[in-house]
Amino acid sequence: MFTTKEELKRFFREKVKELHPDRGGDRENFLRFLDWYQKKLSTIPEQVEVTIVHNPIPSQNAIYKMEEFTIKELALALPKKIRLPVDERRCQICDGTGATVAQEKRICKTCSGSGVLRMENGLQELIELRCPNCQGRGYTLTELCPSCFGKGRIREEREILISIPPGLREGDTLFISGSPFGLKYNIYIEVIVKPHPFLRLTKDSLIYTLTLPFYELLLKETIPIETLEGVEEVPTERLRRGGPVIFPRRGPFLAGSDSLERGDLIVELRITFPERINDKAKDCLQRFLEILEGEETWRKEPYQS
Ligand SMILES: [Zn+2]
Ligand SMILES: [Zn+2]
Structure with a gap:
Protein backbone atom coordinates (compact mmCIF):
# COMPACT_ATOMS: atom_id res chain seq x y z
CA MET A 1 0.00 0.00 0.00
CA PHE A 2 2.64 2.54 1.09
CA THR A 3 5.99 1.99 -0.57
CA THR A 4 7.84 5.01 0.79
CA LYS A 5 7.83 6.76 4.16
CA GLU A 6 6.94 9.96 2.29
CA GLU A 7 3.74 8.41 0.92
CA LEU A 8 2.69 7.27 4.37
CA LYS A 9 3.50 10.68 5.92
CA ARG A 10 1.41 12.41 3.27
CA PHE A 11 -1.51 10.09 4.00
CA PHE A 12 -1.03 10.73 7.74
CA ARG A 13 -1.13 14.52 7.35
CA GLU A 14 -4.38 14.31 5.39
CA LYS A 15 -6.08 11.79 7.68
CA VAL A 16 -5.01 13.46 10.93
CA LYS A 17 -6.96 16.57 9.96
CA GLU A 18 -10.29 14.75 9.95
CA LEU A 19 -9.61 12.45 12.90
CA HIS A 20 -8.21 15.00 15.37
CA PRO A 21 -10.37 15.42 18.54
CA ASP A 22 -10.01 19.23 18.21
CA ARG A 23 -11.95 18.91 15.01
CA GLY A 24 -14.63 16.76 16.53
CA GLY A 25 -13.00 13.40 15.94
CA ASP A 26 -13.38 10.49 18.32
CA ARG A 27 -10.45 10.40 20.79
CA GLU A 28 -10.14 6.60 20.96
CA ASN A 29 -10.22 6.37 17.23
CA PHE A 30 -7.57 9.08 16.92
CA LEU A 31 -5.21 7.30 19.34
CA ARG A 32 -5.66 4.02 17.48
CA PHE A 33 -4.77 5.79 14.26
CA LEU A 34 -1.59 7.29 15.82
CA ASP A 35 -0.59 3.84 17.02
CA TRP A 36 -1.20 2.30 13.61
CA TYR A 37 0.85 5.06 11.96
CA GLN A 38 3.86 4.58 14.26
CA LYS A 39 3.89 0.83 13.67
CA LYS A 40 3.44 1.19 9.93
CA LEU A 41 6.21 3.78 9.68
CA SER A 42 8.70 1.42 11.29
CA THR A 43 7.93 -1.34 8.75
CA ILE A 44 8.81 0.81 5.73
CA PRO A 45 12.48 0.62 4.83
CA GLU A 46 14.72 3.67 4.58
CA GLN A 47 14.94 5.22 1.11
CA VAL A 48 18.47 5.37 -0.23
CA GLU A 49 20.05 7.43 -3.00
CA VAL A 50 21.78 5.46 -5.73
CA THR A 51 23.86 6.50 -8.72
CA ILE A 52 24.65 4.74 -11.97
CA VAL A 53 28.36 4.06 -12.42
CA HIS A 54 30.05 2.83 -15.54
CA ASN A 55 33.01 0.46 -15.30
CA PRO A 56 33.21 0.15 -11.51
CA ILE A 57 36.75 -0.41 -10.24
CA PRO A 58 37.10 -3.74 -8.41
CA SER A 59 38.06 -3.15 -4.82
CA GLN A 60 38.41 -5.14 -1.61
CA ASN A 61 36.24 -2.61 0.16
CA ALA A 62 33.25 -3.29 -2.00
CA ILE A 63 30.52 -5.83 -2.29
CA TYR A 64 29.18 -6.84 -5.69
CA LYS A 65 25.65 -8.05 -6.04
CA MET A 66 23.26 -8.84 -8.87
CA GLU A 67 19.67 -7.76 -8.64
CA GLU A 68 16.73 -8.54 -10.88
CA PHE A 69 14.49 -5.65 -11.95
CA THR A 70 11.20 -5.90 -13.82
CA ILE A 71 10.64 -3.93 -17.02
CA LYS A 72 7.90 -1.95 -15.30
CA GLU A 73 10.20 -0.99 -12.41
CA LEU A 74 12.85 0.28 -14.83
CA ALA A 75 10.44 2.01 -17.22
CA LEU A 76 8.57 3.90 -14.50
CA ALA A 77 11.65 4.37 -12.26
CA LEU A 78 9.65 3.03 -9.32
CA PRO A 79 11.02 2.70 -5.79
CA LYS A 80 12.35 -0.82 -5.23
CA LYS A 81 13.07 -2.85 -2.13
CA ILE A 82 16.40 -4.62 -2.14
CA ARG A 83 18.34 -6.53 0.49
CA LEU A 84 21.82 -5.38 1.40
CA PRO A 85 24.39 -7.54 3.11
CA VAL A 86 25.47 -5.86 6.34
CA ASP A 87 28.04 -7.05 8.90
CA GLU A 88 28.33 -10.59 10.15
CA ARG A 89 27.11 -11.57 13.58
CA ARG A 90 27.34 -14.67 15.73
CA CYS A 91 24.70 -17.27 14.82
CA GLN A 92 22.11 -17.29 17.57
CA ILE A 93 20.74 -20.71 16.70
CA CYS A 94 23.99 -22.52 17.51
CA ASP A 95 25.53 -19.77 19.64
CA GLY A 96 28.44 -19.57 17.23
CA THR A 97 29.44 -23.23 17.53
CA GLY A 98 28.18 -24.21 14.09
CA ALA A 99 26.56 -27.35 15.52
CA THR A 100 22.94 -28.30 15.86
CA VAL A 101 21.68 -28.40 19.44
CA ALA A 102 20.43 -31.96 19.40
CA GLN A 103 23.51 -33.68 18.10
CA GLU A 104 26.26 -35.40 20.00
CA THR A 142 28.34 -34.78 12.95
CA GLU A 143 25.63 -32.40 11.86
CA LEU A 144 26.00 -28.76 10.96
CA CYS A 145 23.78 -25.92 12.13
CA PRO A 146 21.16 -25.42 9.40
CA SER A 147 21.03 -21.69 10.06
CA CYS A 148 24.71 -20.84 9.46
CA PHE A 149 25.73 -24.10 7.71
CA GLY A 150 28.31 -24.76 10.41
CA LYS A 151 30.14 -21.44 10.03
CA GLY A 152 28.94 -20.13 13.39
CA ARG A 153 28.41 -16.69 11.87
CA ILE A 154 25.60 -15.23 9.81
CA ARG A 155 25.71 -12.43 7.33
CA GLU A 156 22.87 -10.12 8.21
CA GLU A 157 20.75 -8.53 5.53
CA ARG A 158 18.85 -5.32 5.72
CA GLU A 159 15.99 -4.25 3.50
CA ILE A 160 16.30 -0.81 1.98
CA LEU A 161 14.34 1.14 -0.57
CA ILE A 162 16.11 2.61 -3.59
CA SER A 163 14.76 5.10 -6.06
CA ILE A 164 15.58 3.74 -9.49
CA PRO A 165 17.23 6.42 -11.65
CA PRO A 166 15.34 7.01 -14.93
CA GLY A 167 17.16 5.38 -17.85
CA LEU A 168 18.54 2.46 -15.85
CA ARG A 169 19.01 -0.51 -18.18
CA GLU A 170 20.30 -4.08 -18.28
CA GLY A 171 24.01 -4.33 -17.52
CA ASP A 172 24.23 -0.95 -15.77
CA THR A 173 25.77 -0.85 -12.32
CA LEU A 174 24.32 0.98 -9.34
CA PHE A 175 26.51 2.40 -6.62
CA ILE A 176 25.35 2.62 -3.01
CA SER A 177 27.60 4.21 -0.43
CA GLY A 178 27.96 2.01 2.65
CA SER A 179 28.66 4.78 5.14
CA PRO A 180 25.03 5.80 5.81
CA PHE A 181 24.54 2.22 7.08
CA GLY A 182 27.74 2.18 9.09
CA LEU A 183 29.28 -0.24 6.60
CA LYS A 184 33.01 -0.32 5.94
CA TYR A 185 32.41 -1.08 2.28
CA ASN A 186 30.41 0.27 -0.63
CA ILE A 187 27.93 -1.76 -2.62
CA TYR A 188 27.77 -2.24 -6.37
CA ILE A 189 24.64 -3.73 -7.88
CA GLU A 190 24.56 -5.09 -11.40
CA VAL A 191 21.17 -4.73 -13.08
CA ILE A 192 19.57 -7.88 -14.50
CA VAL A 193 16.26 -7.49 -16.31
CA LYS A 194 13.62 -10.09 -15.61
CA PRO A 195 12.61 -11.49 -19.01
CA HIS A 196 9.11 -10.54 -20.08
CA PRO A 197 7.00 -12.57 -22.53
CA PHE A 198 6.14 -9.60 -24.79
CA LEU A 199 7.78 -6.41 -23.51
CA ARG A 200 11.27 -5.17 -24.31
CA LEU A 201 13.02 -2.03 -23.19
CA THR A 202 15.33 -0.05 -25.45
CA LYS A 203 17.17 3.13 -24.48
CA ASP A 204 14.19 5.37 -25.27
CA SER A 205 11.19 3.13 -25.93
CA LEU A 206 9.11 0.31 -24.64
CA ILE A 207 8.48 -2.28 -27.36
CA TYR A 208 5.35 -4.38 -27.15
CA THR A 209 5.20 -7.44 -29.40
CA LEU A 210 1.54 -8.17 -30.01
CA THR A 211 1.05 -11.71 -31.27
CA LEU A 212 -2.29 -12.24 -33.00
CA PRO A 213 -3.81 -14.99 -35.13
CA PHE A 214 -4.72 -13.52 -38.54
CA TYR A 215 -8.45 -14.11 -38.06
CA GLU A 216 -8.56 -12.08 -34.81
CA LEU A 217 -7.05 -9.18 -36.67
CA LEU A 218 -9.94 -9.44 -39.15
CA LEU A 219 -12.82 -10.45 -36.88
CA LYS A 220 -12.28 -8.36 -33.75
CA GLU A 221 -12.94 -4.65 -33.44
CA THR A 222 -10.34 -4.03 -30.71
CA ILE A 223 -7.52 -5.95 -29.04
CA PRO A 224 -6.69 -5.33 -25.36
CA ILE A 225 -3.04 -4.61 -24.57
CA GLU A 226 -1.45 -4.14 -21.17
CA THR A 227 0.34 -0.79 -21.02
CA LEU A 228 2.29 0.65 -18.08
CA GLU A 229 -0.91 2.43 -17.06
CA GLY A 230 -3.19 -0.57 -17.37
CA VAL A 231 -5.25 -2.20 -20.10
CA GLU A 232 -5.90 -0.28 -23.30
CA GLU A 233 -7.97 -1.31 -26.32
CA VAL A 234 -6.23 -0.97 -29.67
CA PRO A 235 -8.59 -0.76 -32.68
CA THR A 236 -7.75 -3.56 -35.12
CA GLU A 237 -8.39 -1.07 -37.91
CA ARG A 238 -5.22 0.76 -36.79
CA LEU A 239 -3.27 -2.50 -36.65
CA ARG A 240 -4.45 -3.52 -40.15
CA ARG A 241 -2.87 -0.43 -41.66
CA GLY A 242 0.52 -2.07 -41.11
CA GLY A 243 3.55 -0.69 -39.32
CA PRO A 244 3.82 -0.22 -35.56
CA VAL A 245 1.16 1.54 -33.49
CA ILE A 246 2.80 4.25 -31.43
CA PHE A 247 1.56 5.60 -28.11
CA PRO A 248 3.54 8.83 -27.66
CA ARG A 249 5.09 9.43 -24.21
CA ARG A 250 3.66 6.18 -22.81
CA GLY A 251 7.05 4.45 -22.70
CA PRO A 252 9.90 4.66 -20.16
CA PHE A 253 11.04 7.76 -18.31
CA LEU A 254 14.17 9.02 -20.02
CA ALA A 255 17.66 9.24 -18.54
CA GLY A 256 18.64 12.53 -16.98
CA SER A 257 15.20 13.98 -17.44
CA ASP A 258 14.22 16.01 -14.40
CA SER A 259 11.22 17.11 -16.43
CA LEU A 260 9.83 13.57 -16.27
CA GLU A 261 10.07 13.22 -20.01
CA ARG A 262 8.96 9.89 -21.41
CA GLY A 263 9.69 7.85 -24.51
CA ASP A 264 7.08 6.07 -26.63
CA LEU A 265 5.26 2.79 -26.30
CA ILE A 266 5.61 1.01 -29.64
CA VAL A 267 3.26 -1.87 -30.44
CA GLU A 268 4.66 -4.19 -33.08
CA LEU A 269 2.35 -6.71 -34.64
CA ARG A 270 3.28 -10.33 -35.15
CA ILE A 271 0.62 -12.25 -37.06
CA THR A 272 0.35 -16.01 -36.76
CA PHE A 273 -1.24 -18.42 -39.20
CA PRO A 274 -2.44 -21.98 -38.77
CA GLU A 275 0.24 -24.36 -40.03
CA ARG A 276 -2.24 -26.47 -41.96
CA ILE A 277 -5.75 -25.79 -43.16
CA ASN A 278 -8.16 -28.32 -44.58
CA ASP A 279 -10.08 -28.09 -47.88
CA LYS A 280 -13.24 -26.87 -46.23
CA ALA A 281 -11.40 -23.95 -44.58
CA LYS A 282 -9.67 -23.22 -47.89
CA ASP A 283 -13.04 -23.06 -49.66
CA CYS A 284 -14.27 -20.61 -47.02
CA LEU A 285 -11.21 -18.42 -47.56
CA GLN A 286 -11.74 -18.55 -51.30
CA ARG A 287 -15.35 -17.51 -50.80
CA PHE A 288 -14.19 -14.73 -48.44
CA LEU A 289 -11.87 -13.41 -51.16
CA GLU A 290 -14.65 -13.45 -53.78
CA ILE A 291 -16.89 -11.44 -51.48
CA LEU A 292 -14.12 -8.88 -50.90
CA GLU A 293 -13.42 -8.60 -54.64
CA GLY A 294 -17.13 -8.23 -55.26
CA GLU A 295 -17.20 -5.27 -52.91
CA GLU A 296 -14.04 -3.80 -54.37
CA THR A 297 -13.72 -1.51 -51.33
CA TRP A 298 -10.57 -3.12 -49.88
CA ARG A 299 -8.44 -2.04 -52.88
CA LYS A 300 -8.91 1.56 -51.88
CA GLU A 301 -7.64 1.00 -48.31
CA PRO A 302 -4.23 2.49 -47.54
CA TYR A 303 -2.79 -0.91 -46.56
CA GLN A 304 -2.64 -1.83 -50.24
CA SER A 305 0.01 0.75 -51.07
ZN1 LIG B 1 41.02 -31.37 17.21
ZN1 LIG C 1 24.58 -21.60 13.52
Whole structure:
Protein backbone atom coordinates (compact mmCIF):
# COMPACT_ATOMS: atom_id res chain seq x y z
CA MET A 1 0.00 0.00 0.00
CA PHE A 2 2.64 2.54 1.09
CA THR A 3 5.99 1.99 -0.57
CA THR A 4 7.84 5.01 0.79
CA LYS A 5 7.83 6.76 4.16
CA GLU A 6 6.94 9.96 2.29
CA GLU A 7 3.74 8.41 0.92
CA LEU A 8 2.69 7.27 4.37
CA LYS A 9 3.50 10.68 5.92
CA ARG A 10 1.41 12.41 3.27
CA PHE A 11 -1.51 10.09 4.00
CA PHE A 12 -1.03 10.73 7.74
CA ARG A 13 -1.13 14.52 7.35
CA GLU A 14 -4.38 14.31 5.39
CA LYS A 15 -6.08 11.79 7.68
CA VAL A 16 -5.01 13.46 10.93
CA LYS A 17 -6.96 16.57 9.96
CA GLU A 18 -10.29 14.75 9.95
CA LEU A 19 -9.61 12.45 12.90
CA HIS A 20 -8.21 15.00 15.37
CA PRO A 21 -10.37 15.42 18.54
CA ASP A 22 -10.01 19.23 18.21
CA ARG A 23 -11.95 18.91 15.01
CA GLY A 24 -14.63 16.76 16.53
CA GLY A 25 -13.00 13.40 15.94
CA ASP A 26 -13.38 10.49 18.32
CA ARG A 27 -10.45 10.40 20.79
CA GLU A 28 -10.14 6.60 20.96
CA ASN A 29 -10.22 6.37 17.23
CA PHE A 30 -7.57 9.08 16.92
CA LEU A 31 -5.21 7.30 19.34
CA ARG A 32 -5.66 4.02 17.48
CA PHE A 33 -4.77 5.79 14.26
CA LEU A 34 -1.59 7.29 15.82
CA ASP A 35 -0.59 3.84 17.02
CA TRP A 36 -1.20 2.30 13.61
CA TYR A 37 0.85 5.06 11.96
CA GLN A 38 3.86 4.58 14.26
CA LYS A 39 3.89 0.83 13.67
CA LYS A 40 3.44 1.19 9.93
CA LEU A 41 6.21 3.78 9.68
CA SER A 42 8.70 1.42 11.29
CA THR A 43 7.93 -1.34 8.75
CA ILE A 44 8.81 0.81 5.73
CA PRO A 45 12.48 0.62 4.83
CA GLU A 46 14.72 3.67 4.58
CA GLN A 47 14.94 5.22 1.11
CA VAL A 48 18.47 5.37 -0.23
CA GLU A 49 20.05 7.43 -3.00
CA VAL A 50 21.78 5.46 -5.73
CA THR A 51 23.86 6.50 -8.72
CA ILE A 52 24.65 4.74 -11.97
CA VAL A 53 28.36 4.06 -12.42
CA HIS A 54 30.05 2.83 -15.54
CA ASN A 55 33.01 0.46 -15.30
CA PRO A 56 33.21 0.15 -11.51
CA ILE A 57 36.75 -0.41 -10.24
CA PRO A 58 37.10 -3.74 -8.41
CA SER A 59 38.06 -3.15 -4.82
CA GLN A 60 38.41 -5.14 -1.61
CA ASN A 61 36.24 -2.61 0.16
CA ALA A 62 33.25 -3.29 -2.00
CA ILE A 63 30.52 -5.83 -2.29
CA TYR A 64 29.18 -6.84 -5.69
CA LYS A 65 25.65 -8.05 -6.04
CA MET A 66 23.26 -8.84 -8.87
CA GLU A 67 19.67 -7.76 -8.64
CA GLU A 68 16.73 -8.54 -10.88
CA PHE A 69 14.49 -5.65 -11.95
CA THR A 70 11.20 -5.90 -13.82
CA ILE A 71 10.64 -3.93 -17.02
CA LYS A 72 7.90 -1.95 -15.30
CA GLU A 73 10.20 -0.99 -12.41
CA LEU A 74 12.85 0.28 -14.83
CA ALA A 75 10.44 2.01 -17.22
CA LEU A 76 8.57 3.90 -14.50
CA ALA A 77 11.65 4.37 -12.26
CA LEU A 78 9.65 3.03 -9.32
CA PRO A 79 11.02 2.70 -5.79
CA LYS A 80 12.35 -0.82 -5.23
CA LYS A 81 13.07 -2.85 -2.13
CA ILE A 82 16.40 -4.62 -2.14
CA ARG A 83 18.34 -6.53 0.49
CA LEU A 84 21.82 -5.38 1.40
CA PRO A 85 24.39 -7.54 3.11
CA VAL A 86 25.47 -5.86 6.34
CA ASP A 87 28.04 -7.05 8.90
CA GLU A 88 28.33 -10.59 10.15
CA ARG A 89 27.11 -11.57 13.58
CA ARG A 90 27.34 -14.67 15.73
CA CYS A 91 24.70 -17.27 14.82
CA GLN A 92 22.11 -17.29 17.57
CA ILE A 93 20.74 -20.71 16.70
CA CYS A 94 23.99 -22.52 17.51
CA ASP A 95 25.53 -19.77 19.64
CA GLY A 96 28.44 -19.57 17.23
CA THR A 97 29.44 -23.23 17.53
CA GLY A 98 28.18 -24.21 14.09
CA ALA A 99 26.56 -27.35 15.52
CA THR A 100 22.94 -28.30 15.86
CA VAL A 101 21.68 -28.40 19.44
CA ALA A 102 20.43 -31.96 19.40
CA GLN A 103 23.51 -33.68 18.10
CA GLU A 104 26.26 -35.40 20.00
CA LYS A 105 29.69 -33.85 19.93
CA ARG A 106 32.43 -36.33 19.13
CA ILE A 107 35.81 -35.85 20.71
CA CYS A 108 38.32 -34.91 18.01
CA LYS A 109 40.66 -37.82 17.30
CA THR A 110 43.42 -35.60 15.97
CA CYS A 111 43.92 -33.57 19.15
CA SER A 112 42.21 -35.92 21.63
CA GLY A 113 39.84 -33.15 22.59
CA SER A 114 42.40 -30.53 23.62
CA GLY A 115 41.88 -28.40 20.52
CA VAL A 116 45.63 -27.92 20.06
CA LEU A 117 48.47 -29.90 18.56
CA ARG A 118 51.87 -29.76 20.19
CA MET A 119 54.87 -30.20 17.99
CA GLU A 120 58.50 -29.36 17.71
CA ASN A 121 59.34 -26.48 15.47
CA GLY A 122 62.77 -27.72 14.40
CA LEU A 123 64.56 -25.50 16.92
CA GLN A 124 63.82 -27.98 19.70
CA GLU A 125 61.06 -25.73 20.94
CA LEU A 126 57.59 -27.05 21.62
CA ILE A 127 54.84 -25.01 19.94
CA GLU A 128 51.08 -25.29 20.03
CA LEU A 129 48.98 -25.13 16.90
CA ARG A 130 45.26 -24.86 16.66
CA CYS A 131 43.93 -28.27 15.64
CA PRO A 132 42.94 -28.07 11.97
CA ASN A 133 40.54 -31.01 12.22
CA CYS A 134 38.20 -29.41 14.77
CA GLN A 135 39.24 -25.74 14.39
CA GLY A 136 40.33 -25.77 18.03
CA ARG A 137 36.95 -26.80 19.41
CA GLY A 138 38.19 -30.16 20.67
CA TYR A 139 35.22 -31.95 19.15
CA THR A 140 33.93 -32.58 15.68
CA LEU A 141 30.43 -32.03 14.44
CA THR A 142 28.34 -34.78 12.95
CA GLU A 143 25.63 -32.40 11.86
CA LEU A 144 26.00 -28.76 10.96
CA CYS A 145 23.78 -25.92 12.13
CA PRO A 146 21.16 -25.42 9.40
CA SER A 147 21.03 -21.69 10.06
CA CYS A 148 24.71 -20.84 9.46
CA PHE A 149 25.73 -24.10 7.71
CA GLY A 150 28.31 -24.76 10.41
CA LYS A 151 30.14 -21.44 10.03
CA GLY A 152 28.94 -20.13 13.39
CA ARG A 153 28.41 -16.69 11.87
CA ILE A 154 25.60 -15.23 9.81
CA ARG A 155 25.71 -12.43 7.33
CA GLU A 156 22.87 -10.12 8.21
CA GLU A 157 20.75 -8.53 5.53
CA ARG A 158 18.85 -5.32 5.72
CA GLU A 159 15.99 -4.25 3.50
CA ILE A 160 16.30 -0.81 1.98
CA LEU A 161 14.34 1.14 -0.57
CA ILE A 162 16.11 2.61 -3.59
CA SER A 163 14.76 5.10 -6.06
CA ILE A 164 15.58 3.74 -9.49
CA PRO A 165 17.23 6.42 -11.65
CA PRO A 166 15.34 7.01 -14.93
CA GLY A 167 17.16 5.38 -17.85
CA LEU A 168 18.54 2.46 -15.85
CA ARG A 169 19.01 -0.51 -18.18
CA GLU A 170 20.30 -4.08 -18.28
CA GLY A 171 24.01 -4.33 -17.52
CA ASP A 172 24.23 -0.95 -15.77
CA THR A 173 25.77 -0.85 -12.32
CA LEU A 174 24.32 0.98 -9.34
CA PHE A 175 26.51 2.40 -6.62
CA ILE A 176 25.35 2.62 -3.01
CA SER A 177 27.60 4.21 -0.43
CA GLY A 178 27.96 2.01 2.65
CA SER A 179 28.66 4.78 5.14
CA PRO A 180 25.03 5.80 5.81
CA PHE A 181 24.54 2.22 7.08
CA GLY A 182 27.74 2.18 9.09
CA LEU A 183 29.28 -0.24 6.60
CA LYS A 184 33.01 -0.32 5.94
CA TYR A 185 32.41 -1.08 2.28
CA ASN A 186 30.41 0.27 -0.63
CA ILE A 187 27.93 -1.76 -2.62
CA TYR A 188 27.77 -2.24 -6.37
CA ILE A 189 24.64 -3.73 -7.88
CA GLU A 190 24.56 -5.09 -11.40
CA VAL A 191 21.17 -4.73 -13.08
CA ILE A 192 19.57 -7.88 -14.50
CA VAL A 193 16.26 -7.49 -16.31
CA LYS A 194 13.62 -10.09 -15.61
CA PRO A 195 12.61 -11.49 -19.01
CA HIS A 196 9.11 -10.54 -20.08
CA PRO A 197 7.00 -12.57 -22.53
CA PHE A 198 6.14 -9.60 -24.79
CA LEU A 199 7.78 -6.41 -23.51
CA ARG A 200 11.27 -5.17 -24.31
CA LEU A 201 13.02 -2.03 -23.19
CA THR A 202 15.33 -0.05 -25.45
CA LYS A 203 17.17 3.13 -24.48
CA ASP A 204 14.19 5.37 -25.27
CA SER A 205 11.19 3.13 -25.93
CA LEU A 206 9.11 0.31 -24.64
CA ILE A 207 8.48 -2.28 -27.36
CA TYR A 208 5.35 -4.38 -27.15
CA THR A 209 5.20 -7.44 -29.40
CA LEU A 210 1.54 -8.17 -30.01
CA THR A 211 1.05 -11.71 -31.27
CA LEU A 212 -2.29 -12.24 -33.00
CA PRO A 213 -3.81 -14.99 -35.13
CA PHE A 214 -4.72 -13.52 -38.54
CA TYR A 215 -8.45 -14.11 -38.06
CA GLU A 216 -8.56 -12.08 -34.81
CA LEU A 217 -7.05 -9.18 -36.67
CA LEU A 218 -9.94 -9.44 -39.15
CA LEU A 219 -12.82 -10.45 -36.88
CA LYS A 220 -12.28 -8.36 -33.75
CA GLU A 221 -12.94 -4.65 -33.44
CA THR A 222 -10.34 -4.03 -30.71
CA ILE A 223 -7.52 -5.95 -29.04
CA PRO A 224 -6.69 -5.33 -25.36
CA ILE A 225 -3.04 -4.61 -24.57
CA GLU A 226 -1.45 -4.14 -21.17
CA THR A 227 0.34 -0.79 -21.02
CA LEU A 228 2.29 0.65 -18.08
CA GLU A 229 -0.91 2.43 -17.06
CA GLY A 230 -3.19 -0.57 -17.37
CA VAL A 231 -5.25 -2.20 -20.10
CA GLU A 232 -5.90 -0.28 -23.30
CA GLU A 233 -7.97 -1.31 -26.32
CA VAL A 234 -6.23 -0.97 -29.67
CA PRO A 235 -8.59 -0.76 -32.68
CA THR A 236 -7.75 -3.56 -35.12
CA GLU A 237 -8.39 -1.07 -37.91
CA ARG A 238 -5.22 0.76 -36.79
CA LEU A 239 -3.27 -2.50 -36.65
CA ARG A 240 -4.45 -3.52 -40.15
CA ARG A 241 -2.87 -0.43 -41.66
CA GLY A 242 0.52 -2.07 -41.11
CA GLY A 243 3.55 -0.69 -39.32
CA PRO A 244 3.82 -0.22 -35.56
CA VAL A 245 1.16 1.54 -33.49
CA ILE A 246 2.80 4.25 -31.43
CA PHE A 247 1.56 5.60 -28.11
CA PRO A 248 3.54 8.83 -27.66
CA ARG A 249 5.09 9.43 -24.21
CA ARG A 250 3.66 6.18 -22.81
CA GLY A 251 7.05 4.45 -22.70
CA PRO A 252 9.90 4.66 -20.16
CA PHE A 253 11.04 7.76 -18.31
CA LEU A 254 14.17 9.02 -20.02
CA ALA A 255 17.66 9.24 -18.54
CA GLY A 256 18.64 12.53 -16.98
CA SER A 257 15.20 13.98 -17.44
CA ASP A 258 14.22 16.01 -14.40
CA SER A 259 11.22 17.11 -16.43
CA LEU A 260 9.83 13.57 -16.27
CA GLU A 261 10.07 13.22 -20.01
CA ARG A 262 8.96 9.89 -21.41
CA GLY A 263 9.69 7.85 -24.51
CA ASP A 264 7.08 6.07 -26.63
CA LEU A 265 5.26 2.79 -26.30
CA ILE A 266 5.61 1.01 -29.64
CA VAL A 267 3.26 -1.87 -30.44
CA GLU A 268 4.66 -4.19 -33.08
CA LEU A 269 2.35 -6.71 -34.64
CA ARG A 270 3.28 -10.33 -35.15
CA ILE A 271 0.62 -12.25 -37.06
CA THR A 272 0.35 -16.01 -36.76
CA PHE A 273 -1.24 -18.42 -39.20
CA PRO A 274 -2.44 -21.98 -38.77
CA GLU A 275 0.24 -24.36 -40.03
CA ARG A 276 -2.24 -26.47 -41.96
CA ILE A 277 -5.75 -25.79 -43.16
CA ASN A 278 -8.16 -28.32 -44.58
CA ASP A 279 -10.08 -28.09 -47.88
CA LYS A 280 -13.24 -26.87 -46.23
CA ALA A 281 -11.40 -23.95 -44.58
CA LYS A 282 -9.67 -23.22 -47.89
CA ASP A 283 -13.04 -23.06 -49.66
CA CYS A 284 -14.27 -20.61 -47.02
CA LEU A 285 -11.21 -18.42 -47.56
CA GLN A 286 -11.74 -18.55 -51.30
CA ARG A 287 -15.35 -17.51 -50.80
CA PHE A 288 -14.19 -14.73 -48.44
CA LEU A 289 -11.87 -13.41 -51.16
CA GLU A 290 -14.65 -13.45 -53.78
CA ILE A 291 -16.89 -11.44 -51.48
CA LEU A 292 -14.12 -8.88 -50.90
CA GLU A 293 -13.42 -8.60 -54.64
CA GLY A 294 -17.13 -8.23 -55.26
CA GLU A 295 -17.20 -5.27 -52.91
CA GLU A 296 -14.04 -3.80 -54.37
CA THR A 297 -13.72 -1.51 -51.33
CA TRP A 298 -10.57 -3.12 -49.88
CA ARG A 299 -8.44 -2.04 -52.88
CA LYS A 300 -8.91 1.56 -51.88
CA GLU A 301 -7.64 1.00 -48.31
CA PRO A 302 -4.23 2.49 -47.54
CA TYR A 303 -2.79 -0.91 -46.56
CA GLN A 304 -2.64 -1.83 -50.24
CA SER A 305 0.01 0.75 -51.07
ZN1 LIG B 1 41.02 -31.37 17.21
ZN1 LIG C 1 24.58 -21.60 13.52
